[in-house]
Amino acid sequence: VRLQTPPAAESASTPDGMDEDASEPDPSRQRNGVAAAAAAAALRGEFSDAADGTARYAVSLTDRALTVQKIGASPGPGTVAHSLRDCVGCRAFPAEGGADAAAYLCAYFYPWRRRWLSLGTARQRVELRLRVASLPDARANLEEAERWARAVGDATRRDAWRRGGVVCGEVPRPCRVMLLLNPQSGRGQAQILYTTHIQRMLTEAAVPHTLFITDRQNHARELVREADLSQWDALVILSGDGLLFEVVNGLMEREDWEEAIQTPLGILPGGSGNALAASINYYSGSPYVYGEELLVSCGFLLARGLLSPLDLVSLHLASGRRVFSFLSLAWGFVADVDIESERYRQVGTIRFMVGTAVRLAGLRVYQGRLAFLPISETEEKPPEQTSTSPSSPTSSLCSSMSCGTTADTSPNHSPLHPDSTVQSNTLPSPCHPVSVKGTANHKGPPDSLLVPLDQSVPADWTVVKEQDFVLVLAIYQSHLAEDLQAAPQARAQDGAIHLYYVLEGISRPALLQLLLAMERGTHMTCGCPYLVYHRVRALRLEPLSPQGVITVDGEQVEYGPVQAQVHGGLARLITG
Numbered sequence: 388v389r390l391q392t393p394p395a396a397e398s399a400s401t402p403d404g405m406d407e408d409a410s411e412p413d414p415s416r417q418r419n420g421v422a423a424a425a426a427a428a429a430l431r432g433e434f435s436d437a438a439d440g441t442a443r444y445a446v447s448l449t450d451r452a453l454t455v456q457k458i459g460a461s462p463g464p465g466t467v468a469h470s471l472r473d474c475v476g477c478r479a480f481p482a483e484g485g486a487d488a489a490a491y492l493c494a495y496f497y498p499w500r501r502r503w504l505s506l507g508t509a510r511q512r513v514e515l516r517l518r519v520a521s522l523p524d525a526r527a528n529l530e531e532a533e534r535w536a537r538a539v540g541d542a543t544r545r546d547a548w549r550r551g552g553v554v555c556g557e558v559p560r561p562c563r564v565m566l567l568l569n570p571q572s573g574r575g576q577a578q579i580l581y582t583t584h585i586q587r588m589l590t591e592a593a594v595p596h597t598l599f600i601t602d603r604q605n606h607a608r609e610l611v612r613e614a615d616l617s618q619w620d621a622l623v624i625l626s627g628d629g630l631l632f633e634v635v636n637g638l639m640e641r642e643d644w645e646e647a648i649q650t651p652l653g654i655l656p657g658g659s660g661n662a663l664a665a666s667i668n669y670y671s672g673s674p675y676v677y678g679e680e681l682l683v684s685c686g687f688l689l690a691r692g693l694l695s696p697l698d699l700v701s702l703h704l705a706s707g708r709r710v711f712s713f714l715s716l717a718w719g720f721v722a723d724v725d726i727e728s729e730r731y732r733q734v735g736t737i738r739f740m741v742g743t744a745v746r747l748a749g750l751r752v753y754q755g756r757l758a759f760l761p762i763s764e765t766e767e768k769p770p771e772q773t774s775t776s777p778s779s780p781t782s783s784l785c786s787s788m789s790c791g792t793t794a795d796t797s798p799n800h801s802p803l804h805p806d807s808t809v810q811s812n813t814l815p816s817p818c819h820p821v822s823v824k825g826t827a828n829h830k831g832p833p834d835s836l837l838v839p840l841d842q843s844v845p846a847d848w849t850v851v852k853e854q855d856f857v858l859v860l861a862i863y864q865s866h867l868a869e870d871l872q873a874a875p876q877a878r879a880q881d882g883a884i885h886l887y888y889v890l891e892g893i894s895r896p897a898l899l900q901l902l903l904a905m906e907r908g909t910h911m912t913c914g915c916p917y918l919v920y921h922r923v924r925a926l927r928l929e930p931l932s933p934q935g936v937i938t939v940d941g942e943q944v945e946y947g948p949v950q951a952q953v954h955g956g957l958a959r960l961i962t963g
């Protein structure tokens with residue numbers, strides 16, 4: 388374990404060095420919009436160039452933008468409006484060594500800009516540094532710079548809330564972050580990613596953090612299980628999804644699990660799959676990005692600090708062990724590829740492509756039983772949560788169950804659903820559903836929809852005819868990997884398990900076509916009769932083939948019968 392304190396941010400560019408902000412349209416960015424923004428300005432002032440103090444700038448702050456106009460230049464060229472939607476922070480500081488009475492104002496933006504060498508956009512860093520020297524003494528100049536820094540920070544926060552979707556709070560400021568990093572995740576570059584991107588970004592956003600580098604499997608789990616959580620406002624993972632799986636389960640193993648699991652969780656992609664990070668980026672409405680660009684986008688969302696509820700799925704394994712999952716349960720093709728491709732880890736995300744090619748060549752089928760509790764079309768959905776203003780007393784008190792759920796317009800099941808494979812549970816259930824309580828090693832809410840694994844599923848469940856499957860995938864986020872949109876209709880807090888299965892009989896080309904379509908999330912439009920989809924609250928999977936792989940959140944668990952139930956909004960996720 389290493390502890391580190393972030394150093395101060397470095398490097399600057401002056402307004403002269405910046406192009407027009409390339410974010411999506413903002414009234415204040417347009418030509419006559421600049422005038423409108425200035426008219427509604429909350430603050431106006433005159434600053435000089437941070438480099439040598441020669442050029443002078445008229446600066447105005449509105450609810451939406453920080454606009455900088457070179458004095459003497461006509462509006463348009465020489466005027467830059469920095470949208471607050473792209474701002475991560477702003478700070479004031481005195482001139483170095485006290486030789487000068489001036490103070491400085493620094494604001495940090497990450498607008499979406501066209502890439503230099505390829506199509507599309509990515510968030511790119513812009514630093515605005517201005518000199519405040521209009522007052523005679525150093526203290527007065529610093530106070531003026533601080534006044535601006537506070538105003539920019541407050542306006543940015545208000546802007547984030549205005550745009551927030553399903554928001555149930557925000558991390559406190561300053562936010563004390565426990566940042567857990569797995570140095571072995573992905574291609575083993577998480578530490579470099581921290582130094583090159585995240586350290587500076589968190590410093591700019593004034594997020595003090597302590598870095599914990601894990602040195603073995605289950606290290607993160609133990610750390611959060613034993614941690615004094617009153618010391619931390621958020622737990623952030625720079626790693627793959629496997630480390631977050633450990634953190635979630637470490638929190639759920641605590642005596643105070645109910646409170647502990649409310650600790651805001653954040654994820655920064657450092658692994659090879661990075662499914663949750665890709666999902667968060669997608670939920671935020673951001674363009675598709677991957678690799679380091681996804682890291683910067685997720686770093687930006689983390690810096691904004693808005694919280695959304697996160698569903699967790701409680702899973703009971705054959706041994707009686709209970710685990711909590713935020714991403715997926717997989718059996719068959721998907722699980723095989725995930726685990727078998729571990730040996731190609733050094734090639735990064737391409738490992739999944741290699742693994743897919745290998746497994747397609749030796750396509751397997753698995754015999755098993757599947758049953759689930761569907762979410763009916765008519766089932767009442769929890770009311771949609773609207774953003775609460777940052778000053779609202781309820782905003783920081785969001786309880787897991789009171790956080791709302793977005794309306795989901797997706798169909799309950801695929802129109803391609805081959806009815807012949809599904810039957811309602813005609814077997815009389817020998818007992819009424821009884822809660823399956825947390826087992827000895829786990830705390831957590833009771834699973835009121837499940838009965839013990841050695842009993843038949845309840846009568847209102849749907850039982851799939853016993854047969855051969857190519858894959859079963861239960862997923863609760865939109866992405867299964869950075870480039871796999873397995874359930875584009877899913878949301879972090881929709882209270883649903885999105886259950887897909889592919890039946891035996893599918894040809895290799897048809898399966899490949901499905902997997903390729905999944906990159907764009909269009910697999911349900913392929914017209915494949917072997918692919919079935921249901922939205923469910925609970926499920927049971929009983930593999931009958933003697934050998935196979937089951938994964939939970941990409942981690943291999945014991946092979947055998949497993950059942951699961953979703954718990955809506957049990958955790959909280961930083962989604963920006």
Ligand SMILES: Nc1ncnc2c1ncn2[C@@H]1O[C@H](COP(=O)(O)OP(=O)(O)OP(=O)(O)O)[C@@H](O)[C@H]1O
Binds near residue numbers: 573602605606631659
């Ligand atoms: N220092 C370490 N050395 C070896 N394994 C570790 C270490 N720290 C954590 N682990 C384990 O590594 C496993 C994989 O980690 P993680 O999910 O972060 O990376 P990944 O597998 O590359 O990413 P992804 O899940 O996105 O594919 C986890 O089970 C975790 O417990």
